[in-house]
Amino acid sequence: MESYDRTRARLEHYFDRTAARTWERLTSDAPVSGIRQTVREGRDKMRAAMMARLPDDMRGLRVLDAGCGAGPMTQELAARGADVVAVDISPSLLEVAQKRMPAELMPQITWHAGDMLDPAFGNFDYVMAMDSLIHYTAPDIAAALGKLLSRTRQAVIFTLAPKTPMLSLMHLTGKLFPRSDRSPEIIPHSRADIAAALSSVGASTNLTEVAEIRKGFYISLALELRP
Numbered sequence: 293m294e295s296y297d298r299t300r301a302r303l304e305h306y307f308d309r310t311a312a313r314t315w316e317r318l319t320s321d322a323p324v325s326g327i328r329q330t331v332r333e334g335r336d337k338m339r340a341a342m343m344a345r346l347p348d349d350m351r352g353l354r355v356l357d358a359g360c361g362a363g364p365m366t367q368e369l370a371a372r373g374a375d376v377v378a379v380d381i382s383p384s385l386l387e388v389a390q391k392r393m394p395a396e397l398m399p400q401i402t403w404h405a406g407d408m409l410d411p412a413f414g415n416f417d418y419v420m421a422m423d424s425l426i427h428y429t430a431p432d433i434a435a436a437l438g439k440l441l442s443r444t445r446q447a448v449i450f451t452l453a454p455k456t457p458m459l460s461l462m463h464l465t466g467k468l469f470p471r472s473d474r475s476p477e478i479i480p481h482s483r484a485d486i487a488a489a490l491s492s493v494g495a496s497t498n499l500t501e502v503a504e505i506r507k508g509f510y511i512s513l514a515l516e517l518r519p
Contacts, residue, residue, distance in 0.1 A: 296432040300381065300407065302476045303427060307361075308382040316388050319362035330508025335423070338512050341503035342422060342449050343368055345516060350374035353417040358408035358440070358450075359424025363389025369420070370397040377413050379404045409436055415443045421450035423512065426478050433481070434489035437517055441496060447518045454504060454513040455480040483515060490517075 307315065318328055319335075343365070347353070351373035357366045360378040362385050369376045370393075380386050383405040390403060404413065408424060419440050425433050433452075440448050487497045502514035 295429060296436065299427055299432070299476070304381040306476055307380075308384050312382060312384040315385060316362060319364060319388075327509050331510045334505050334507030334510025334512065337507060338451060338503065338505045338510075338514060339365055339368070339422060341505065342420060342451075342514055345447070345449055345502055346372070346418060348372060354415070356408070356413060356416045356419045356440070356444075358419055358421040360389060361385050363392055365420055365422060366401060367393060367397060370400045374400065376401045377404065377416070378402065379406060379408045379410075379413065381406065381408075409439050411439075411443065413443075415445070417444070417446050419444050419448040419450075421448065422514075423451050425450055426453045426512075427476050429479060430481055430485045430489040431492070433486060434493050434495060437486075437490060438493055438495035441517060441519060444519075447516050449502060449514065449516045452483075452486065452513045452515065453478045453480045454511060455482050455485075456511055483513070486515070 318324060318332055324332060349372065350369065353374050355369050355374045355376050357369060357376055357378045360366045360380045361382075363378065366376050366378040366389060378386070378389065378401055380389075386403055386405050393401065404410075408421070421440070425436060428436070437448055437450070483499060483501065487499055490497045496517060496519050498518045500516045500518075502516050504513045505511070
């Protein structure tokens with residue numbers, strides 16, 4: 293997965309150095325610009341839609357929060373009783389997540405700075421990957437999903453940047469963030485794109501659409517992949 297490794301390296305530099313403070317603020321309650329407010333609200337709606345696919349009582353379940361960022365998904369998973377492995381490529385954002393986490397939930401969480409695909413993390417009941425695959429090509433996404441699903445008992449729930457005219461225009465004009473902290477390229481995909489890529493690597497194509505969220509400058513499609 294050479295292209296995956298190159299993209300991951302660019303993302304690590306962006307999230308841990310170039311825009312760490314931007315994302316810390318975006319995931320807080322601090323006032324932000326109108327554009328970023330739509331991204332914040334859209335991400336909140338998407339996280340709620342993904343969490344709705346999980347049991348209310350998750351005691352005894354082990355979950356990977358793949359690309360946990362500043363930890364909002366991690367906190368909700370732990371609050372339901374799950375044992376959470378929270379992984380992110382940015383040590384800076386992991387520090388933010390740990391500072392924000394309620395003390396009573398900390399014993400349920402294991403924190404790791406590194407690659408979400410690392411097999412050393414073991415097996416899971418669920419994997420949650422919100423906006424952590426949107427910068428990758430379809431073959432890289434399929435390969436990553438195959439690796440994750442092979443260690444997952446129930447489902448991998450993940451998001452894509454869907455193919456829409458508006459999203460394509462936003463990416464072309466680069467208006468999601470100012471030039472100084474703009475993220476690496478986001479690559480739009482359709483559900484069919486990912487299903488075809490999964491099939492080509494012999495992985496499960498048991499995909500279910502969870503939600504498509506459109507909130508201003510945030511447009512995202514969540515899918516659930518089961519064995």
